[in-house]
Amino acid sequence: MSTRADAGTLASASDAAARQPRDGVQPPSRGGRPARSSARTKARIAELAFLVPALVYLVLFFGYPVVKNLLMGFQEYTTKTFFTGEAPFVGLDNYTAVLGSSLFDKALLNTVLFTAGSILGQFVIGLAIAVFFRRSFPLNNVLRALLLLPWLVPLIASAAVWRWILDTDYGALNRALQLLPFIDGNPAWLTSTSLALIAVIGVNIWLGIPFNATILYGGLQEIPEELYEAGALDGATGWRAFRHITWPLLRPVVTVVLVLGVVYTLKVLDIILGLTNGGPANSTQTIATLSYVRSFKEFDFGQGAALGNVLVLLSLLFAVVYLRLNRKAVDE
Amino acid sequence: MSAVPVSTTVVDSDAGAPVSSSGKPAAHRWISTAVGVVIIAFMLFPLYWMVNVSLQSGGGAVATPWFPAAPSLDGYVQAFNDQGRNLVTSLVVSLGSVVLSLLIAAPAAYALAQFRIRWATWVLFGVLITQMIPGIVVANALYSAFSDIGLLNSLPGLILADSTAGVPFAIIVMRAFMGSIPPSIVEAARVDGAGQLRAFVSVVLPMSRNALITAGLFTFLFAWGDFLFALTLTTTEDVRPVTLGLYQYIGTYVSDWSPIMATAVLSSLPAIVLLLVAQRYVAAGVTGGAVK
Numbered sequence: 001m002s003t004r005a006d007a008g009t010l011a012s013a014s015d016a017a018a019r020q021p022r023d024g025v026q027p028p029s030r031g032g033r034p035a036r037s038s039a040r041t042k043a044r045i046a047e048l049a050f051l052v053p054a055l056v057y058l059v060l061f062f063g064y065p066v067v068k069n070l071l072m073g074f075q076e077y078t079t080k081t082f083f084t085g086e087a088p089f090v091g092l093d094n095y096t097a098v099l100g101s102s103l104f105d106k107a108l109l110n111t112v113l114f115t116a117g118s119i120l121g122q123f124v125i126g127l128a129i130a131v132f133f134r135r136s137f138p139l140n141n142v143l144r145a146l147l148l149l150p151w152l153v154p155l156i157a158s159a160a161v162w163r164w165i166l167d168t169d170y171g172a173l174n175r176a177l178q179l180l181p182f183i184d185g186n187p188a189w190l191t192s193t194s195l196a197l198i199a200v201i202g203v204n205i206w207l208g209i210p211f212n213a214t215i216l217y218g219g220l221q222e223i224p225e226e227l228y229e230a231g232a233l234d235g236a237t238g239w240r241a242f243r244h245i246t247w248p249l250l251r252p253v254v255t256v257v258l259v260l261g262v263v264y265t266l267k268v269l270d271i272i273l274g275l276t277n278g279g280p281a282n283s284t285q286t287i288a289t290l291s292y293v294r295s296f297k298e299f300d301f302g303q304g305a306a307l308g309n310v311l312v313l314l315s316l317l318f319a320v321v322y323l324r325l326n327r328k329a330v331d332e
Numbered sequence: 333m334s335a336v337p338v339s340t341t342v343v344d345s346d347a348g349a350p351v352s353s354s355g356k357p358a359a360h361r362w363i364s365t366a367v368g369v370v371i372i373a374f375m376l377f378p379l380y381w382m383v384n385v386s387l388q389s390g391g392g393a394v395a396t397p398w399f400p401a402a403p404s405l406d407g408y409v410q411a412f413n414d415q416g417r418n419l420v421t422s423l424v425v426s427l428g429s430v431v432l433s434l435l436i437a438a439p440a441a442y443a444l445a446q447f448r449i450r451w452a453t454w455v456l457f458g459v460l461i462t463q464m465i466p467g468i469v470v471a472n473a474l475y476s477a478f479s480d481i482g483l484l485n486s487l488p489g490l491i492l493a494d495s496t497a498g499v500p501f502a503i504i505v506m507r508a509f510m511g512s513i514p515p516s517i518v519e520a521a522r523v524d525g526a527g528q529l530r531a532f533v534s535v536v537l538p539m540s541r542n543a544l545i546t547a548g549l550f551t552f553l554f555a556w557g558d559f560l561f562a563l564t565l566t567t568t569e570d571v572r573p574v575t576l577g578l579y580q581y582i583g584t585y586v587s588d589w590s591p592i593m594a595t596a597v598l599s600s601l602p603a604i605v606l607l608l609v610a611q612r613y614v615a616a617g618v619t620g621g622a623v624k
Contacts, residue, residue, distance in 0.1 A: 054440030065473035137364035152603035154557035156575045157596035161382040170395040267466035270559045308469040315464045
């Protein structure tokens with residue numbers, strides 16, 4: 001199935017490419033009515049002018065960086081380059097250096113754990129909250145609006161307050177935990193190598209819940225109420241209604257939430273830098289933060305670019321694999 | 333105060349099933365409200381803590397009391413002294429990004445929604461793909477390019493870079509809205525002799541007011557919250573957004589958290605204002621799609 005869909009996409013791509021010159025630029029008038037033809041060309045150009053600024057911007061600020069990073073990945077691109085303008089090509093040196101270091105394995109593992117843990121937590125809690133808010137009760141709208149707040153506040157402001165909440169000695173979390181009878185001592189959330197990643201994932205789950213809950217709530221609202229009424233007649237209520245009515249119909253929205261969630265989480269940088277700076281002892285270093293360190297701390301832009309490219313590749317890989325699996329599941 | 337059940341039959345099916353409001357005893361519904369309040373209280377606790385700590389100055393790095401019994405604005409005074417300039421920088425960069433993003437995105441959204449361009453889907457696909465490109469990749473390439481053309485440590489440089497979040501978002505939001513404008517309205521203007529540009533400015537834009545406001549508000553928030561480009565594309569204190577100021581605040585040894593939290597509160601104000609003001613526009617943007 002998936003291969004057929006791919007072939008279809010490719011076919012329409014080449015189709016579009018073949019047609020584009022014909023439609024985009026009118027061929028010189030063939031005898032007939034030159035005036036009208038040139039008027040149409042003019043109208044066509046006027047229409048294209050609407051798109052030009054956006055195309056130029058997208059090419060300069062997304063196209064160029066991607067191509068430039070691909071090139072830089074093969075170059076020795078350091079502080080020296082900014083003075084001499086020379087960035088000699090070094091083949092795969094950057095990649096062997098980056099992939100060969102033990103730090104890479106750690107960062108890759110952290111990236112996978114961070115992404116999987118964050119998405120799982122955000123999605124499950126977000127869905128539970130979305131389902132809860134489908135009930136009708138007083139103040140529902142107000143509370144749902146307030147839920148958005150953590151998502152709208154600057155990430156670095158959230159990171160700052162969490163840093164203080166998670167403080168080992170005086171943080172609000174540990175002070176609250178002290179009130180419980182079975183907690184002994186103060187967990188060093190952000191300063192111990194065994195807890196830091198868990199703490200960072202926890203904060204990121206908190207950050208992602210509003211987005212997940214809001215989008216999933218929107219999806220739930222699209223499901224017609226009659227289906228539940230019909231289901232209830234057949235005895236499908238509670239969990240069975242969720243399993244057989246809500247979940248299948250929510251699937252397209254779930255796909256969007258999960259794909260966007262993973263793609264966004266893979267590239268997270270702010271929250272980790274704000275909470276731990278990748279530490280202690282690299283225990284929260286991910287590929288994104290490592291790329292930042294290589295480029296902007298050690299000024300080895302070649303290696304930073306190589307890591308950035310690995311990140312893009314991971315993103316693409318996930319999107320393709322997930323969308324294929326999903327399509328297969330839907331076909332079955 | 334006893335709650336009298338209004339209706340006799342109550343089919344309570346939770347787990348995603350909508351429950352009609354009329355068929356519920358009032359007490360039952362208020363219990364749901366209470367649960368909702370607890371959920372939101374948990375979710376908003378960090379923001380409460382931000383405000384709480386910002387109002388309790390001079391305690392040093394010790395446990396902050398749970399409530400601001402004797403609130404003081406000293407934290408805010410110091411925050412304004414240290415970060416006032418950075419707040420202004422953030423404001424200028426964010427407003428600049430809104431203007432630039434809307435100027436670029438509005439015509440493109442209109443073209444993608446209304447013109448018959450065969451490769452329009454490809455452009456849209458490209459816009460969606462941009463969401464997969466990590467900011468660090470963009471920053472990595474822009475650093476050297478900006479350094480060559482002198483855009484490091486500059487307002488225009490940050491405005492251009494920050495708009496990488498706003499432009500794709502604005503195109504997607506406004507295209508969805510402009511697709512619902514009946515072509516006949518634009519054609520009527522064209523028949524009256526308006527050129528493509530005039531029809532766009534005097535007919536399409538006024539009709540898309542809500543979509544423009546929605547896109548603009550979110551673009552503002554994106555630029556306002558930007559941290560990565562502030563971190564990588566500025567090296568001096570000349571142009572320093574408040575997000576970076578806050579980061580450097582927490583990077584140094586912290587002896588008093590109240591000015592830091594006061595800065596965090598100040599940097600969160602636009603989000604709070606958006607929630608109060610834009611709720612209406614977001615809703616209007618959705619329902620306003622049905623034009624007569």
